[in-house]
Amino acid sequence: MKKLIAILLVLTMVLAGCGQANDGTDDSSSISDNTENTEVKAGSTVDLKLFIAQPRFREIYENYIDQFAAEYEEKTGVKVTYSLEMPSADTAPEILKTRLSTKDDLDVFMFHAINEKAQYYKAGYLEDLSSEPWVADLYESAKQAVTYEEKVVGLPLESLTWGMLYNKDLFNELGLEPALTLSELKSNSEKIRAAGKTPFLAAYNEAWIPQLFLPLTVGAYANTSHPDFIEKMNADKSSFEEISEMFNVIDYVHENANSNGLEIGGTDGCAEFALGDYGMWVQGPWFSATILEANPDFNLGVAPLPVNEDPEASMINASVSTTLGVCSYSENKEVAKALVAYFLNPDTSTEFFTACQFNPISQIHTFDTYPWIAEAIAYMEEGKSYLDPSIPQAVKDESGKALQGYYSDTASADDVIMALDEAWAIFNEVNQ
Amino acid sequence: MDKNKKRKEIRLLLLFLLPALIFYSIFMIIPVITGLSYSFTNWNGVNPNFEFVGLDNFVKALTDDKNFLASIKFTLKYVLAMVVLTNILGLLLAIFIDARTKTSNLFRTAFFLPNMISFIIGAYIWQFIFRKVMTELAQNKFLGFLEQPWLGNPNFSFWAIVMMSLWTSVGYIMVIYIAAIQGVPTEYKEAARVDGANKIQIFFKVTLPMIMHAVSINLFLTLNNSFKAFDQIYGLTGGGPGRTTQVMSLNIYEEAFSSFFRYGYANAKAIILFLFVLVITLIQLRLTRSKEVKA
Numbered sequence A: 001m002k003k004l005i006a007i008l009l010v011l012t013m014v015l016a017g018c019g020q021a022n023d024g025t026d027d028s029s030s031i032s033d034n035t036e037n038t039e040v041k042a043g044s045t046v047d048l049k050l051f052i053a054q055p056r057f058r059e060i061y062e063n064y065i066d067q068f069a070a071e072y073e074e075k076t077g078v079k080v081t082y083s084l085e086m087p088s089a090d091t092a093p094e095i096l097k098t099r100l101s102t103k104d105d106l107d108v109f110m111f112h113a114i115n116e117k118a119q120y121y122k123a124g125y126l127e128d129l130s131s132e133p134w135v136a137d138l139y140e141s142a143k144q145a146v147t148y149e150e151k152v153v154g155l156p157l158e159s160l161t162w163g164m165l166y167n168k169d170l171f172n173e174l175g176l177e178p179a180l181t182l183s184e185l186k187s188n189s190e191k192i193r194a195a196g197k198t199p200f201l202a203a204y205n206e207a208w209i210p211q212l213f214l215p216l217t218v219g220a221y222a223n224t225s226h227p228d229f230i231e232k233m234n235a236d237k238s239s240f241e242e243i244s245e246m247f248n249v250i251d252y253v254h255e256n257a258n259s260n261g262l263e264i265g266g267t268d269g270c271a272e273f274a275l276g277d278y279g280m281w282v283q284g285p286w287f288s289a290t291i292l293e294a295n296p297d298f299n300l301g302v303a304p305l306p307v308n309e310d311p312e313a314s315m316i317n318a319s320v321s322t323t324l325g326v327c328s329y330s331e332n333k334e335v336a337k338a339l340v341a342y343f344l345n346p347d348t349s350t351e352f353f354t355a356c357q358f359n360p361i362s363q364i365h366t367f368d369t370y371p372w373i374a375e376a377i378a379y380m381e382e383g384k385s386y387l388d389p390s391i392p393q394a395v396k397d398e399s400g401k402a403l404q405g406y407y408s409d410t411a412s413a414d415d416v417i418m419a420l421d422e423a424w425a426i427f428n429e430v431n432q
Numbered sequence B: 001m002d003k004n005k006k007r008k009e010i011r012l013l014l015l016f017l018l019p020a021l022i023f024y025s026i027f028m029i030i031p032v033i034t035g036l037s038y039s040f041t042n043w044n045g046v047n048p049n050f051e052f053v054g055l056d057n058f059v060k061a062l063t064d065d066k067n068f069l070a071s072i073k074f075t076l077k078y079v080l081a082m083v084v085l086t087n088i089l090g091l092l093l094a095i096f097i098d099a100r101t102k103t104s105n106l107f108r109t110a111f112f113l114p115n116m117i118s119f120i121i122g123a124y125i126w127q128f129i130f131r132k133v134m135t136e137l138a139q140n141k142f143l144g145f146l147e148q149p150w151l152g153n154p155n156f157s158f159w160a161i162v163m164m165s166l167w168t169s170v171g172y173i174m175v176i177y178i179a180a181i182q183g184v185p186t187e188y189k190e191a192a193r194v195d196g197a198n199k200i201q202i203f204f205k206v207t208l209p210m211i212m213h214a215v216s217i218n219l220f221l222t223l224n225n226s227f228k229a230f231d232q233i234y235g236l237t238g239g240g241p242g243r244t245t246q247v248m249s250l251n252i253y254e255e256a257f258s259s260f261f262r263y264g265y266a267n268a269k270a271i272i273l274f275l276f277v278l279v280i281t282l283i284q285l286r287l288t289r290s291k292e293v294k295a
Helices: A002-025 A028-033 A055-076 A092-101 A113-122 A133-137 A140-145 A168-174 A182-194 A213-222 A229-234 A246-255 A266-274 A285-294 A333-342 A349-355 A371-381 A393-407 A413-430 B002-038 B056-063 B066-099 B104-116 B119-137 B141-146 B154-182 B186-194 B199-210 B212-227 B231-236 B248-258 B263-289
Strands: A045-051 A079-085 A108-112 A159-162 A164-167 A198-200 A278-281 A300-303 A316-320 A322-326 A385-387
Touching: A045 A092, A045 A333, A055 A079, A055 A333, A055 A349, A092 A108, A108 A113, A108 A333, A113 A316, A113 A322, A113 A393, A140 A159, A140 A316, A140 A385, A159 A285, A159 A371, A164 A168, A164 A285, A168 A182, A168 A300, A182 A198, A182 A246, A182 A278, A213 A229, A213 A246, A213 A316, A213 A385, A213 A393, A229 A413, A246 A393, A266 A278, A266 A285, A285 A300, A285 A371, A300 A371, A316 A371, A322 A333, A371 A385, A393 A413, B002 B263, B056 B066, B056 B263, B066 B104, B066 B154, B066 B212, B066 B248, B104 B154, B119 B141, B119 B154, B119 B231, B154 B212, B154 B231, B186 B199, B199 B212, B212 B263, B231 B248, B248 B263
Parallel strands: A045 A079, A045 A108, A198 A278, A316 A385
Antiparallel strands: A108 A322, A159 A316, A164 A278, A164 A300
């Protein structure tokens, strides 16, 4: 028995050593060099493997890609067939990483621009799309969101403009305007409280909701008083202690919200908010459909979240989440790029974007947006917006959990700051 | 002649076992071995370049990782509660059902039924119960104590998880105990009764020693299952609020797949969990094996 264990241990050490020896010689550039770009000749058939994690839009995607295949065949004589993998969003990253690390056949895949572009680019899996025709017409914020190290690495699909939500009817009734400084926010809250309603909704059961404070506060500070905060954090030269002022707004919201926040999840929160007893909710308009389902007459507004007395720091967070990238080791790059470009085809893109209820991201889009999105865009046009800061996903997850601990009194503000610093340090270590 | 026969027998046995062995090795043994090899590296799950770091991951997990150590503590707390409560409740229910004559089948089915529901479904059912049903029930003045922050407060969420796990797992343990109790020859119990022993004395001096093998099996099962607990906690609280109800397996899952993507490091922690369970179960088996009494 002992001999068997010893043999097994030696075997695994050897396996690990062998594995390292092989992979140590590869470097990221060789992944793309190894693929031969097969010449696409008329009359041939190309089969594309697509990985798009939005199962709720399956039919829309399938119809659109069929449309592309028909048009492409007409134009070039090449028949395009495809297989579309559509896992749900929470398991998609793991599945995608498995496929990429085993070099499974993959041509086009979907990833989260802000959170994941750095990781996938550094691992060498994203093809440079800077010279594609659709890049020129992208809105500046969308283009910035999908650019990494000066290269455009994906086509943006879902864009978000958010800060916090507010009950427009209640604000109109009480004659309130969305606040641009912390003291204005406090006076708004007092008036809401005087009218018998709760100023803020707290729905902290799901960790990603308290996490929303992180991009909002870091974004505000990184674009005003602490311009190189993110670079310094990426170089292990700073600490969240520098922006510990963010606890001012976090504490104020917590003190002026319902006390059972940890029991309420996202969808429950939507139902509560739609009932009209709350003035504001630190949340994004992605929940608009759910809120309107609970109360179709609800008047939703989007406003920036002030963090201090500087009105310049109250801005809308502009982000891009779902993005399409071309796999760098794909053997059908020409067709894959054509497919990706088709999503911003001037004649058909508007139809696709409206069917999925995505916001416009390019000059070619001419459709009307929802009133709350229009409100957010109005802020952006005044220059009051910033690109969602590139905070590592690990730090975002950690902030959600740390704030939950803070709200349940098991962690202090210092604990939260320490946890965030540590999470960022680990991320730097793991992803040099 | 005998040796050849034996070898032939063994070969035949192996042949019959081969299909199951193949499945077992592909889906269990090989992943464990590759997991073991990854645990000696610093792979981050996506980058094809990674390095061999030896035992660094193991050392870091046991000395530097506050969250992992906290999850070990929480897991031990959970295991203790589960092992003790499941076995005592299971045994009590088994005695209760064994004493019935006409309704034993009904009660046995009723108590075993929750075991048919997978842990994760049970977790979602109980999440609904703790969130909505408890508040409704607490409107009744006698049940006011039910109005607690079941899932929001770390102290209460521990007991919420234990309650839910008990509901699901007691049935299985109870069935094993019933079988064992029914295997105790009635002559011994009658002899004891004739000698003037009361019911409690009969139970502790006659029945219990004779079902020691079932106790050993059940202790092993409950220890094993509660150490590996994942579904019920993931479904009920997700480790929250914060990380206060995070067990080891949830910590490893988070490490590998959702937070830091330190795949190699997470594998090292998984190996540590495996060794934990191995050592504790070996100790437990040895202790209870010595107490078993053959009929």
